[in-house]
Amino acid sequence: xxxxxxxxxxxxxxxxxxxxxxxxxxxxxxxxxxxxxxxxxxxxxxxxxxxxxxxxxxxxxxxxxxxxxxxxxxxxxxxxxxxxxxxxxxxxxxxxxxxxxxxxxxxxxxxxxxx
Amino acid sequence: xxxxxxxxxxxxxxxxxxxxxxxxxxxxxxxxxxxxxxxxxxxxxxxxxxxxxxxxxxxxxxxxxxxxxxxxxxxxxxxxxxxxxxxxxxxxxxxxxxxxxxxxxxxxxxxxxxxxx
Numbered sequence: 001x002x003x004x005x006x007x008x009x010x011x012x013x014x015x016x017x018x019x020x021x022x023x024x025x026x027x028x029x030x031x032x033x034x035x036x037x038x039x040x041x042x043x044x045x046x047x048x049x050x051x052x053x054x055x056x057x058x059x060x061x062x063x064x065x066x067x068x069x070x071x072x073x074x075x076x077x078x079x080x081x082x083x084x085x086x087x088x089x090x091x092x093x094x095x096x097x098x099x100x101x102x103x104x105x106x107x108x109x110x111x112x113x114x115x
Numbered sequence: 116x117x118x119x120x121x122x123x124x125x126x127x128x129x130x131x132x133x134x135x136x137x138x139x140x141x142x143x144x145x146x147x148x149x150x151x152x153x154x155x156x157x158x159x160x161x162x163x164x165x166x167x168x169x170x171x172x173x174x175x176x177x178x179x180x181x182x183x184x185x186x187x188x189x190x191x192x193x194x195x196x197x198x199x200x201x202x203x204x205x206x207x208x209x210x211x212x213x214x215x216x217x218x219x220x221x222x223x224x225x226x227x228x229x230x231x232x
Contacts, residue, residue, distance in 0.1 A: 042119075
């Protein structure tokens with residue numbers, strides 16, 4: 001059973017450029033989450049999908065951020081016109097929600113550096 | 116609003132000592148879920164435990180144990196006979212919905228645990 005995978009693992013970009021990250025969840029999981037983690041902090045929730053539907057977005061997710069999950073499989077997170085404040089680790093997690101709840105399993109993350 | 120507080124920023128102990136990581140949470144819901152995750156230097160968050168608010172039984176798994184007390188809104192984590200491989204950042208997290216739901220998991224700032232040989 002493979003875990004959650006993310007690509008790329010590292011991304012360095014110049015301010016103003018667009019970047020896109022990919023997340024492949026555990027295959028049978030129906031929920032997919034995106035978080036952002038900055039140095040010395042815990043992960044902060046950005047958005048989540050139930051199958052292909054995006055059900056919630058955090059106020060942290062400005063208009064420059066967009067996420068998709070076509071066909072309820074992998075997901076992409078795009079940041080347009082990157083700013084230095086976007087530098088962070090972007091984490092993806094997936095879960096299979098059953099009665100009584102279930103836990104989220106995290107991928108290795110994509111570390112974004114905006115210069 | 117929900118909140119998780121991990122007051123211990125960093126703890127350093129010598130190998131084989133017991134160590135307890137504190138977690139205090141705030142929530143208005145009567146049904147909620149508490150989690151502990153481990154983040155080793157490699158960076159990937161590793162799930163350790165989930166506890167439902169209606170189940171106050173403490174849990175032991177090998178050298179790990181968890182003490183859940185609703186009266187003090189605490190969910191503390193103890194490592195017995197610590198080992199160098201336990202060195203990591205440990206996060207406590209809270210969710211008001213099964214599996215994370217609309218607001219995802221709310222994490223504390225983490226406790227950096229250093230186990231010295």
